[in-house]
Amino acid sequence: MNEQPKLTAASTSPLRGEIAPQAREGVGNSTSANVALSPHPGALTRSDPPPQGKDVEVLRHIRKPLPHDSGPKHVQGVAQYIDDIREPEGTLHVAIGQSPKARGRLISLDVSAVRAVPGVVAVLTAADIPGKNDVSPAFGDDPLFVDSDIGFLGQALFAVVATSRDTARRAVKKAVMEIESETPSVSVDDALERGETVLPDYAYGRGDPDAVIAQAPRKLEGQFRVGGQEHFYLEGQVALAIPGEDGDIHVYSSTQHPTEVQHVVARVLDVPDAYVTCETRRMGGGFGGKESQATQWAVTAALAARITGRPCKLRLDRDDDFILTGKRHDFRCDWKVGVDEEGRIQGYAVDLLARCGYSADLSAGVVDRAMFHADNAYWMPAVHIASKRLKTNTVSNTAFRGFGGPQGMLAIEHVMDQIAWATGRDPLDVRYANFYRPGENVTPYGMEVEETDTLVNLVRTLEETSNYRARRKEITAFNASSPIMKRGIALTPVKFGISFTLTHMNQAGALVHVYQDGSVHLNHGGTEMGQGLYIKVAQVVAEEFGIAMERVRITATTTAKVPNTSPTAASSGSDLNGMAAKVAAGAIKKRMIAYASEAYGVPEEQIAFRDDRVFIGNESLPFDELAKKCIAARVQLSEAGHYKTPKITWDRAKGTGRPFFYFAYGAACSEVIIDTLTGENRLLRADILHDVGRSLNPAIDIGQIEGGFVQGMGWLTTEELVFAKDGRLLTHAPSTYKIPVASDVPAAFNVALYPNANREETIYRSKAVGEPPVMLANSVFCALADAIHALDPEKPVPLHAPATPEAILRACEALRGRPMG
Incomplete structure (x- = not known):
């Protein structure tokens, strides 16, 4: 063997301490304190803690609130589009x-x-x-x-x-x-009358819900419309x-x-x-x-x-x-449910009728995902979920953050409120009564919900930290003395499946080069649309090599470097591309370790990469110096990594399988006030507790939660798509289509991350965060319905989404017995 190169002695200086995954300071009104996990009265017993392993390692970059890589360029206006x-x-x-x-x-x-x-x-x-x-x-x-x-x-x-x-x-x-x-077909009703679809009807379920509903102590049914979104x-x-x-x-x-x-x-x-x-x-x-x-x-x-x-x-x-360009699919949801006197669902049947536009586009997956989330967080002993993908002479609707999940989830939350009003119970208690729990934890499509404890403890924690019960009493007292202005509150859960439901799309590639000066070129199939994917994947690579973030060069996504990639969608960008990049960097690192072990006569397990150095036994050398030596020794320092999501299966013909690798959970508590004479309304306060596993980057994740919530709030309150009978889109500019603005964000906006390692082997035990926060805004819609309900607690609220001022006024007038034309 050649003479050993001379090493520089170095003491093993301690690494910087890990920042707790829920820490993020100075971000608006957000708070991120540690939340208690002790069970509350009535909570389901928490199972064994999740596996730890690498979760307890001291890490240099992962779980740190690092800024977006393009943040300064965005602010300066020099980011190149x-x-x-x-x-x-x-x-x-x-x-x-x-x-x-x-x-x-x-x-x-x-x-x-x-x-x-x-x-x-x-x-x-x-x-x-x-x-x-x-x-x-x-x-x-x-x-x-x-x-x-x-x-x-x-x-x-x-x-x-x-x-x-x-x-x-x-x-x-x-x-x-x-x-x-x-004459064009413009609405869901037009398409139903003509019998035109872009794809065949599809349904699945278990048991005989019609028979169960017929025998249930209480039977409810209705029709609920969910609008689209630009x-x-x-x-x-x-x-x-x-x-x-x-x-x-x-x-x-x-x-x-x-x-x-x-x-x-x-x-x-x-x-x-x-x-x-x-x-x-x-x-x-x-x-x-x-x-x-x-x-x-x-x-x-x-x-x-x-x-x-x-x-x-x-x-x-x-x-x-x-x-x-297409929008979020709008739906008509025809539902019926049978419940006991406590409000527990015994049978549920829903027809999800989607306006797809003139071609199929992505309606197969979008409507399937609406079906997958028609249960949200609730056990349904007998259930039938059916769908129609209706063809209309409107632009083809397409993917939108949540990919159908928000529509299916909002429908069942609407049903939960209807059950609460019919039984005279607090809507939150009805939700608790129907949560998945051990022994009652299989979805309508046959997938086991393994983390029943996570959801119930997260919701009970938010119930306490948001002071839900006391505020409910205050609101009841306020409404009793206020004939015109009414307040409402709602706390709603989110259980969102993470993975592409088309199995072959759950794969990703990454290309990593280490150059002789110790700089690293990173490329992968994920795209950056402002969500912070690039910085997260760069954190993974920097962590793997133990080098500073500045050494990792983020490069544009291109099919010339990483081929055959899946879209950046389904909240899977970090899961897939982060793992692919870790595989690639890990392979290079393994070869560098093998070289160092042979060159210096040190066992591989005694070689570590950290602080921009490589520690070989009791001595060390800079990372770039080892890179030069590897090149001189003809060691390959380039690797194309590939990752495919394990465990997922889905048999669409049989309507059963495991289409998701895991579920992400969250909950939001929203308080609103409405003017029952005009329909004007305002979100007064929002409290959010969201499960992102062990966050790769808490600053980025909280930003995603805040943005997703506000975007979802826009979908459910101000954003209304209006088509004329001739198919013309009337809301085609900011002058006629109203997205949320800064003044719509509540003054009290409290966001916290739920400390909970992913039990599946995801990238550093994190969970996806892109899409689930949109559905936290269901709490705003339900709070508005709650405020309207205060006008006449004996009647159900005929409110559809979006709950624009006109829709709220229409519902208020209906409760007063003078429906608007």
Whole structure:
């Protein structure tokens, strides 16, 4: 063996102490104190504590409240989005020619006047597509440009490619078309009447709920409508396509799914996938709206670049973005339930009727997930959950944060309130009575709920820390003396399944390089849309090598480095990509250890990486020095890591399996006040306790909880999508569509993380945090219903979502016996 290289002696200085995963100081009004886990009276007995292992290690970066990697750039306005990329010389701009009718057949399209506009370089129609005229994610029912049948008002008929964006937008108005129009289906009821669906009906359950409900002491039934939601990302849909040699094309796309953009561009251009590279450094928000529906605009830009041989850019105007892109699915939920005198469910049946729009898009998974969450946190001995995916002449609805889960969950929370009002019990007590518990812990789709103790203890803890019972008494007294202004309070739970329900999508890849100077190049298939995924995965890699965060270079997601990736969705970004990056870094580290062990004659177990040094026995050398020595010894310091989620199975035909790796839990307590004469309302206070396992980054996680809650509150209170009978979207801009603003955030907004290690072997025992917080806002809707109920406690509240001032006033007037027209 060669002579041992000289090492520098180093004392083993203690590492910095671990910050508790729930610590986060100075963030608005949020609080993050340790919460007691001792059982409260009536709580279910807590099972054995979760496995510890690496959970108790002292860590340098993991579980620390590190800032977002792009935070300073966001504040300074220098974070580069696609519209900020310096345009190559000769870049052309693309605008979309839209259908003025919602349903019918395109008889003729004359674009000669469009071509004659000065500055117009090309006009693209279905006839110009070299490959398949299809931008759908799966079902082949979504054309890039209409060639015959028109599915919704605004659908793309053609595209104009011009020397300026203004020229292109003006030129599209010159087209002359003849359309044989038909009466469109716009609502769920329209589609039901016509019997039109985008996919077959689907149902599952157990027992005979109809028979059980018929024999139950109390029987209730109703119809509940849940509205849709516009994504309203700050950065609209945008793509820049640059042609290369031999048919290659490089597409910069604001997408959550670069691999799908690559695949569909190749499909439409009729080239192999390897000819197409899709790159995404960051998005200005996505929320699911860029999972499948960023693809069409990237493909259009790529087709324009292919035909013109010049760089082409497409950026949708905000109004066009509203009209041309899908929303959260709206639902009509027809339900019936049988309960005992204590309000415990004996049988439950629900039909989830979803407006999907003109094509399937992601409705298969979205509506399935609504079904998976139709139970939320509650045991149902006999249950039937059915669904219809209805076809309407509106833009195809798509993924939205929660992916159907919020709609299914809100429906059962509405039912819980109805049960409480019918039995005269506190709604929280009805929820407690129906929680999953040992022996009654199997979902309607056959998956065992293993953490029944987590949910009940979390809710009981929040009940105490929010002072729910005392505030309930205060509110009752206030309402008794206040005939016009009414207050309400609600505490609702969240049980959300984590994993893609399409099993093969639960995989991720990562690419890690260690360079000779000790710097690390990190790339993975996850995309950054502001949620902090990049910094979390970088923390994992820095922790694995024991190096400073500054040594890890975060790079843009690109299909040229990590292929065949899944979308950044389903709250699985950190779980999947964090594990893949850990696998890759761990493999490199293992090779470095093997080299050091042989070179210095020290057993591998006596070699440790920390504090930017490598400790070999009683001596150490800098990390970068070992990297140089490894390169000199021809040790490979590059690795492509891969991870696939274990344990998950799902047999859709049989309606049973384990579609989720684990559940994330949470609860929120919201207090509101309403004016029963105008419907005006305000959220006065919100208390949230949320389970993120052992947080990878508490600062990022609390930010996600706060943002998700407010976004969910917008969905349920102010954001209303209105379509005219001719299929025209009337709420297509900030002037007519109201998202929450800073003043809607309550002055008292208390957020804490529940200290609870994930019992499954996830990345550092953390839990996903992207989607579950949206459903914490169910408490706001239920609190508004509670306030309306104070007008007449003998009647159920006819409130549907969103609970806009008009909807609240309509419900108040109904309780007064003077329904509005």
